[in-house]
Amino acid sequence: MIYTCTLNPAVDYKFNLENVNIGKLNRVENANFFAGGKGINVSIVLKNLGTDSIATGFLGGFTGDFIKSTLKNRNIKYEFIDIELPSRFNVKIKHPHMETEINADGPHISNSKMSELLIFIQEMKKDDLLITGGSTCKGQPEAHGVIAQICHEHGIPFVMDTPGKYYSQFLKYKPFLVKPNIQELGDYYGTKITKVEQAIFYGKKLLEEGAERVIISMGKNGSIYLDQYYIYRSNLIHSKVTSSVGSGDSMVAGFISSYLSDKDTQKAYQFAVAVAQATTFHEGLATYETTMKYYYDVNVKEISK
Amino acid sequence: MIYTCTLNPAVDYKFNLENVNIGKLNRVENANFFAGGKGINVSIVLKNLGTDSIATGFLGGFTGDFIKSTLKNRNIKYEFIDIELPSRFNVKIKHPHMETEINADGPHISNSKMSELLIFIQEMKKDDLLITGGSTCKGQPEAHGVIAQICHEHGIPFVMDTPGKYYSQFLKYKPFLVKPNIQELGDYYGTKITKVEQAIFYGKKLLEEGAERVIISMGKNGSIYLDQYYIYRSNLIHSKVTSSVGSGDSMVAGFISSYLSDKDTQKAYQFAVAVAQATTFHEGLATYETTMKYYYDVNVKEISK
Incomplete structure (x- = not known):
């Protein structure tokens, strides 16, 4: 089985606006919500291509529920570690020739919640594959390295798609x-x-x-x-x-x-x-x-x- | 019993930002979600003052679920008409000396959903009181007038707190x-x-x-x-x-x-x-x-x- 992991999933709130009038009331029509985050996107595309996967990572609150229901509606299996605080919420404003993004930092992940995820990953098998990446979550700056190490030690093949600053954490574990x-x-x-x-x-x-x-x-x-x-x-x-x-x-x-x-x-x-x-x-x-x-x-x- | 009615409830997403960099990625910390809308605010304040009320109106989707859980956590009773589309979501950005608001229009309410709400209101009693107001919901431009008329006909006292443009719809029904x-x-x-x-x-x-x-x-x-x-x-x-x-x-x-x-x-x-x-x-x-x-x-x- 393919697993995808998203440490800091997001609900993306997208709408069109000519310009943002600072200090004023701006009115938007047809705003939409989307489930976002690297592993979740990968799971959605895999499903679109006819390949099953199980999505994991951390989810919480009503924003986490939205992400779960999006996956459910697409028949994508998931086994997230539940957290108390709501998952990240990003605002994406599309102007005529550019985009403004307002991204939140997302909830803090405790060491005990991180351990729960690591135990879940440890239980994957040698013919499974884990696709993970993106930024890490608040409170867990070394998460990519720790996940890579565990995969390496347990012989689980893994794909890491992260910003460059994380590469030194995991390259030695042979992604x-x-x-x-x-x-x-x-x-x-x-x-x-x-x-x-x-x-x-x-x-x-x-x-x-x-x-x-x-x-x-x-x-x-x-x-x-x-x-x-x-x-x-x-x-x-x-x-x-x-x-x-x-x-x-x-x-x-x-x-x-x-x-x-x-x-x-x-x-x-x-x-x-x-x-x-x-x-x-x-x-x-x-x-x-x-x-x-x-x-x-x-x-x-x-x-x- | 006091009832409060919110036709177009909202989740308000609030955070501080020095300035919005248009066309760029803006990062925010400590963003928070709040349940909003006139009737919901009234129910919360009533509860804070020791007075019970039942909140009604239209709620849907994961944003509606957030509003319900906010009310539940505050021990406020509610009986909303469930709709399919998610309830309204507003972005409130606090700058050093001003505020930028990005407000969405909210979900369309069908005539049959409106009828469900009106039947609920009809069943209130003469010693109940309905507090309603705010803007109306999409698809129901005459809602304030219709609610006022039903209250008047059934002898239910009602409070209307709306923008001026709605006053001609309901004043004759003796709020x-x-x-x-x-x-x-x-x-x-x-x-x-x-x-x-x-x-x-x-x-x-x-x-x-x-x-x-x-x-x-x-x-x-x-x-x-x-x-x-x-x-x-x-x-x-x-x-x-x-x-x-x-x-x-x-x-x-x-x-x-x-x-x-x-x-x-x-x-x-x-x-x-x-x-x-x-x-x-x-x-x-x-x-x-x-x-x-x-x-x-x-x-x-x-x-x-």
Whole structure:
């Protein structure tokens, strides 16, 4: 079974507004709520692609209930650690040419609640796989490292998709896959990456430090896949970007979903790129139908090591 | 029994932020959720003053569940009409010297849901009292008038505390009490009211049009009470305003709570002013303890008719 873990899930409150009139009363119509957070997005995309997963992490309060009901409505299983304080709530305002985000820090997680999650993870099996990432939760700055260590010790393959600052916590525990974007990769190595050659150079470094597979997303420049045998490159199909929110999570879901069924790396990477594009070029997260619009046009080139 | 009715309840999401950086990611700490809406505020203040009430209106979704759990935690009874869409969600941002509000319009209420509420109201008794007001809900522009008519026909005393534009819908049905502020009173009569004499003039007009009792709140200028026998005036005690949110609702709760137990108009008005001040000068809504800090200093003067 695939498990996804979200340490600090969120309800995203989204609406359109020409401008925010500071100090005034602003009225909005058609505001909507969405369940958000990296692991939850991955679980949703996996389900859309026909792959089951169990979502875990911490959930609390009425915002946590909303996230549970969203998963339930999509027939996604979950086993969250219940906390007392409400889960995080983010406000996302879409203006004509930009977006304003107001993100809260989310509830504090006690050591005993963290232990409950770690015990749950320990009980996973060697043929399970854990996909986790995002920022950590308040009170648990080392959570990514501890989770990675436990997975490593128990032989549970895990995918970590986090901001660069967390990489030093978990690379040594040999993640099955990491998926930095070039900004995150640069953050980790204290540099600014602009060229594909640089991305490959630092991607190889991630492999040396412990990652088994690396996908580096580069926005308009497409992406790169690296493992100890292969380097692949794929360009982005040029199309109008609707929203890039969740495209990284879609890439992870796409790779895992395809790889676990076929064990074919190149095919899984091609599928991952198509899923990410389906999320980027359409409203909402990728579905199997939108993914297949892109799959056969995705061009994956092998690059010699 | 006192009933309070909120047609469009809200969850208020409140936090401090120096400034909103438009087009950027803003991070907030210590954001909090509150149950809001006129009738709900009145029920909370009534409970704080030791008076029971039953809250009704429309509630739905996870935001509705939050409001229910807030009432439950405060031992306030409720009998809401359940709707499918989530109840309204408002964002309230407190800057150093001002407040930005982003208010959503709330869910659409069907005629059949409105009928359910009206049947519930019809079953109230002559010795009950209904306190309702605020804006109406989407899809039911005439709700205040219809509720007033039903109360009138069934002999149920009712308090209406609404923006001025609704007054023409319900004055003829003889509300037990209306509580406009001078802005709302001016809106109804298509004029701008700045002086106490004008407020008295238009307050008398409200009595002529059907209101049995009128309280006009005038911000820093205090307030006025009018009925067919008396006119009272009370000045505001000068103190630092913490938040005026809910002070009108507190005034209504204070008047009703005292009047129903003593039937003493002047005492009820004096108490109402103290309750409003307790809300204005302290964090959160008035309690009995904060109210009693002001009660004996409230100066109520009779004005000859």
